[in-house]
Amino acid sequence: MTDGTTGWTGGQRAFGDFAPGLVHYTDKVLFDEVWERGDLSKRDRSLVAVAALTAMGKTDQLRFHLNFARQNGVTEAELKEAILHLAFYTGWPNGMAAMTVLKEIIENSGD
Structure with missing residues (x-):
């Protein structure tokens, strides 16, 4: 886009x-500004987001970010390995919940 935004x-x-406030900060600040910063790739930002959401047990948002991570080049195998690794640092129930979400996404994606 010519105005420097992603149009998210x-x-x-x-x-x-x-x-409207939440819409603004989500679309214009988080995705148009923060996600577009150059010091981390979108792939790396996706892995960080998956880790944070897994740690907090936020499976509703994790569902989006696991899909987004795949769009940003993180493989299915890498996501499985990341979640396995996270289970030891974030608590087994959080790891199990995250893996359940990933399993559902993969099974429903037809890949």
């Missing part, structure tokens, strides 16, 4: 006019 609209699609 995930917040808008999720909340429309219901939560």
Whole structure:
């Protein structure tokens, strides 16, 4: 895009006019600014997001970020290995929950 933004609209699609502040910060700040910074690749940012969300047990957001990680070049095998590794640092239940989400995504993706 010519204005330097990605045109991300995930917040808008999720909340429309219901939560305009959250839409703004999600679309314009988080995805148009933070995710576009050059010091980390999107692939690396995806792995960091997966790790943080797994650690916190945030499976609703993890569902999006596991898919997004795949779009950003993280392989299925790498995600499985990352979650296995995270299980020892974030707690076994969080690792099991994250792996369950990944399994559902892979089984439903047809890959």
